[in-house]
Amino acid sequence: MRKKSTVFMAIVIASVVVFSIGQVAVANSLSTTGITLSKIEKEINAYSLENSLLKEKLLVKESLQYIASEAATIGFAEVKSQIIIGSSLPIAIKP
Amino acid sequence: MTARLRFTFIFIIFCFFGITSRLFYWQVVKAEDLSRLGQSQYDTFIKLTPKRGEIKTSDRFSLVANKVSFLVFANPKEIKDKKKTADTLSSILHTDIASVSGFLSLDRFWVPIKSGVDNATKQTIEQAKVDGVGFEQQSIRFYPEGSMSAHLTGFVGEDDGGFKGYFGLEGYYDRQLRGKAGIAVQIKDALGRPILSKMNDKTGVIDGRNLVLSIDRVVQFTAEKRLKDGVEKYQAAGGMVGIMDPKTGNILAMVSYPSFDQQEFWKFDEGLYKNPFISNLYEPGSTFKSMVMAAGIDSSVVKPETKCPICAKSISIGGYEIRTWNDRYYPNSTMVDVIKHSDNIGMVYVGSQLGINRLLSYLHKFGIGAQTGIDLQGEVAQELRGADRWYPLDAATLTFGQGISVTPIQLLDAFSAIANDGKRMEPHVVAKIETPDDQTILIPPKVLEQPISPTTAKVMTEILVNAVSNGEAKWAKPKGYRIAGKTGTAQIPIAGHYDPNKTIASFIGFAPADNPKFAMLVIVDRPTTSIYGSETAAPIFFDIAKDLLTYYSISPTE
Numbered sequence: 243m244r245k246k247s248t249v250f251m252a253i254v255i256a257s258v259v260v261f262s263i264g265q266v267a268v269a270n271s272l273s274t275t276g277i278t279l280s281k282i283e284k285e286i287n288a289y290s291l292e293n294s295l296l297k298e299k300l301l302v303k304e305s306l307q308y309i310a311s312e313a314a315t316i317g318f319a320e321v322k323s324q325i326i327i328g329s330s331l332p333i334a335i336k337p
Numbered sequence: 338m339t340a341r342l343r344f345t346f347i348f349i350i351f352c353f354f355g356i357t358s359r360l361f362y363w364q365v366v367k368a369e370d371l372s373r374l375g376q377s378q379y380d381t382f383i384k385l386t387p388k389r390g391e392i393k394t395s396d397r398f399s400l401v402a403n404k405v406s407f408l409v410f411a412n413p414k415e416i417k418d419k420k421k422t423a424d425t426l427s428s429i430l431h432t433d434i435a436s437v438s439g440f441l442s443l444d445r446f447w448v449p450i451k452s453g454v455d456n457a458t459k460q461t462i463e464q465a466k467v468d469g470v471g472f473e474q475q476s477i478r479f480y481p482e483g484s485m486s487a488h489l490t491g492f493v494g495e496d497d498g499g500f501k502g503y504f505g506l507e508g509y510y511d512r513q514l515r516g517k518a519g520i521a522v523q524i525k526d527a528l529g530r531p532i533l534s535k536m537n538d539k540t541g542v543i544d545g546r547n548l549v550l551s552i553d554r555v556v557q558f559t560a561e562k563r564l565k566d567g568v569e570k571y572q573a574a575g576g577m578v579g580i581m582d583p584k585t586g587n588i589l590a591m592v593s594y595p596s597f598d599q600q601e602f603w604k605f606d607e608g609l610y611k612n613p614f615i616s617n618l619y620e621p622g623s624t625f626k627s628m629v630m631a632a633g634i635d636s637s638v639v640k641p642e643t644k645c646p647i648c649a650k651s652i653s654i655g656g657y658e659i660r661t662w663n664d665r666y667y668p669n670s671t672m673v674d675v676i677k678h679s680d681n682i683g684m685v686y687v688g689s690q691l692g693i694n695r696l697l698s699y700l701h702k703f704g705i706g707a708q709t710g711i712d713l714q715g716e717v718a719q720e721l722r723g724a725d726r727w728y729p730l731d732a733a734t735l736t737f738g739q740g741i742s743v744t745p746i747q748l749l750d751a752f753s754a755i756a757n758d759g760k761r762m763e764p765h766v767v768a769k770i771e772t773p774d775d776q777t778i779l780i781p782p783k784v785l786e787q788p789i790s791p792t793t794a795k796v797m798t799e800i801l802v803n804a805v806s807n808g809e810a811k812w813a814k815p816k817g818y819r820i821a822g823k824t825g826t827a828q829i830p831i832a833g834h835y836d837p838n839k840t841i842a843s844f845i846g847f848a849p850a851d852n853p854k855f856a857m858l859v860i861v862d863r864p865t866t867s868i869y870g871s872e873t874a875a876p877i878f879f880d881i882a883k884d885l886l887t888y889y890s891i892s893p894t895e
Contacts, residue, residue: 291474294405295456301399301481306558 387516388476390545392490392506394554395768401490401507401599404479407459407472409450413441415469422467426450429461453477484598486557488612489591489766491714492599504610506548506766508714513770516545547771551587556580556855559884560590564859567877568594571864573842577614577745578881583753583847583856585782586762588711615716618742619860622827623662623679623870624845625738627801628751628788629687630676632699635759635793638690641800644669645683652682655730659685662826676804679824681737688736694724696735702788703751704761710785711746711764718744738827739835749858751788752845755798756821756853758791760784802850810844810875815883817893821853822846822878824870829863839863842870844878854889857881 302308363371392401409430416422419441427434430451440448452475459472478493491505502511519542560578568576580590593613597605611617633639649668651660661681667674675683688696700706706721719742727735734740746764754761763783770778789797801821805814810824825843828835842864847856857878864873 291405291456294403298402298404298479298481301402301479304398305481305483306554307483307485310558 385519385521385542386476387518387542388544389478389493389500389516390514390547390771392514392548392550394550394552394557396554397549398481398554400480400482400486400550400552400554402479402481403476405456406452406475406477407454407456408452408475409454409459409462410471410473411441411448411450412446412469412471413443413448414446416441417468422469425465425467426462426470429458429465430454478599480599482554482558484596484600485561486552486591487596487599488593488614489552489713490599492602492610494602502714504715505612505713506550509712510548510767510770514545514548516773517541517543519543544773546773548767549769549771550766551582551585551589551768552591552766553589555888556885557590557592559888560592560881561594563877563881563884564592564594567859567861567873567880571861571866571873573861573864573873575613575862576877577860577862578857578877579614579745579749580855580857580881580885581749581753581764583756583762583853586750586753586764587768587782588764588766589855591766611715612713614745615711615713616744618717618719618744619841620741620827620830621738621743621748622825622841622843623738624748624752624823624825624843624858625741625743626676626679626684626736627755627797627823627845628700628703628705629684629691629696629736630672630800631755631789631793631797632696632703633687633691634672634796635699635789636691636695638695639672639687641672641796643672645672645675645680645686647686648675648680648682650682652685654685654733655728657730659733673800673803676800676823677808679804679808684736685733688732693727693732696732697721697724697727699788702761702786703754704747704785705741705743705751707747709746709750709764712767712780716744716746718747738825745858745860748845749856752858753847753856754786754788755794755801756847756856757794759787759789759794761786761788798850801846805846809869809871810879813871813876813879815879815886817895818848818882818886818891819850819894820846820848820879820882821850822875824875826868826870838868840868840870842868842873844870844874846878846882848882848886849891849894851894854891855885 389403391399391403394400409426411422411426413419419438423434423438423441426432427437430437432451437450440450450470454472462470462472480490489505491503491507491509493500493502493507495501500515502508502514507514521542560580564576564578567573576594578590578592579588581588591612591614595609597609602610630639634641646669648666648670650666651658651664653659659681662679665678666682667678667680670678670680670683672683672687674680675687691699700721706718708716708718710716721741731740750761750764761784763785765780765783767780769780772778798821801823802819805811805820805822808824810822814820823845825841825845827841827843828837829839829841830836831839840863842861843859845856845858847853859874859878859881861870861873861877867873
């Protein structure tokens with residue numbers, strides 16, 4: 243009986259010690275996630291900013307104002323005259 | 338128990354109650370205060386500004402987008418050498434050194450230095466390694482097409498409540514574009530680092546909705562270029578072009594010149610902000626004859642072949658003499674000829690057959706005297722006065738578009754009914770609205786009225802095609818196409834009389850006549866090389882029409 247209670251006490255104390263160490267370990271690993279989180283957020287913000295800046299550049303390049311000015315620079319000219327092809331004569335004319 | 342033991346016992350009991358009551362005080366009485374204090378120490382509330390919606394053309398190109406910019410701020414308490422910092426910042430930011438020094442001399446932890454700073458400038462400041470300076474990311478409006486469509490889009494300005502849209506689409510759709518601000522709660526540790534357990538609890542933020550317009554970017558660009566060239570060529574004070582799909586009311590292009598730059602709107606005269614196509618009233622002149630003649634034919638008081646019995650000479654009404662624009666008279670003109678020659682006397686005849694009551698009734702159905710309901714901020718209209726308030730002379734001049742004021746959009750909308758089987762559509766610029774959660778709200782076409790029958794519309798179309806093919810503007814018409822249209826040369830009323838040398842020249846029309854793809858109104862304000870619509874507005878109209886017929890791949894039919 244006394245031996246059983248001693249074993250029981252030993253198990254309880256051992257459990258307490260193990261769980262305490264476990265809690266400390268988990269809390270310790272969680273405590274630095276804030277730093278990781280901060281780094282991830284910074285990276286997201288940096289990529290987001292880069293995307294926005296690239297989108298702005300793309301919009302300018304796609305604009306008709308830019309295309310027209312570049313076209314003029316490389317020698318495209320406005321078509322001043324148009325050729326209108328009238329309707330063709332019928333192949334066979336009914337007498 | 339001895340006295341000492343008893344004393345010790347009482348002392349311990351006393352201490353016990355003392356500690357318990359103190360604990361009660363801090364944990365129960367002061368619980369709420371301490372909780373709030375704790376929260377303020379480790380909770381951070383971040384106001385989340387929603388992203389303002391974009392404005393896109395029909396091909397989904399962002400006519401108005403958002404651009405990243407930065408607010409440069411400083412913490413004066415962290416800056417050791419304020420003079421050096423002010424020198425550096427003012428030279429990089431191109432601001433007055435006195436104002437920067439003023440900010441840095443304040444006894445605060447945070448002072449704004451300059452907003453709207455671009456990324457390149459921000460990087461220059463970072464490279465300069467200036468102590469006590471930080472950046473807050475912001476968003477400002479960005480116009481990839483430059484100042485194209487400035488009157489259409491309007492601009493965003495700052496007032497007490499934050500950023501707000503003014504004029505045009507930004508003003509009309511401000512609530513849709515603005516979105517809703519929210520709050521993010523983030524818990525941080527003692528060193529200010531975020532804790533995983535309760536991060537970025539974003540509440541309530543809703544980004545603004547995007548607008549997709551019916552505006553065709555190519556058509557808008559073409560119209561702007563042609564109008565600018567035309568205004569310079571004819572040495573005019575300004576000009577306007579409006580292009581609409583008569584079958585749906587979709588506005589394909591709307592241009593006014595001179596214009597302003599939305600990005601730096603404060604540098605321009607405030608008078609330029611409003612869109613004259615919807616906000617300026619003018620006397621339309623001969624372009625108005627189309628509606629009056631349509632009313633006459635629709636009510637059967639005249640037919641196309643009806644001969645005008647009074648067209649042989651000028652007429653006198655109320656002591657005033659009414660003449661034709663060129664003092665040429667065509668006895669026994671038909672109604673077709675009256676429009677072809679833009680004969681004021683012929684129009685007075687049509688008006689007399691209609692009577693003022695019936696004429697006003699038709700004009701109401703054409704939308705004259707009321708706003709069209711276009712979805713742009715700033716539309717005006719001048720009410721048509723009652724029939725009993727029209728003197729005979731006023732009723733006569735009304736028939737040829739003088740003595741009445743309309744906005745260009747009213748005129749274009751009314752005229753477009755002729756191109757659409759007699760049905761007048763509500764003009765609109767926005768075709769659909771896109772929500773942040775990817776839903777699309779379509780703006781369907783809306784029929785406002787049927788002022789004339791489809792038969793009358795067809796007859797009027799042929800009369801207007803004849804006017805273009807055989808009238809005074811026939812030299813500018815592109816070959817091979819049937820285009821319906823009417824010139825207008827309206828004198829400008831100044832101090833109770835009309836200035837003979839200043840006019841508002843215009844041309845209104847639609848093409849192709851048999852299946853109209855577009856209706857267009859061109860207005861040239863006070864041209865000086867020639868005062869006539871046939872020699873200024875008409876060439877601009879036909880230049881744009883040629884471009885559009887090619888763009889839409891419409892083959893000639895003649």
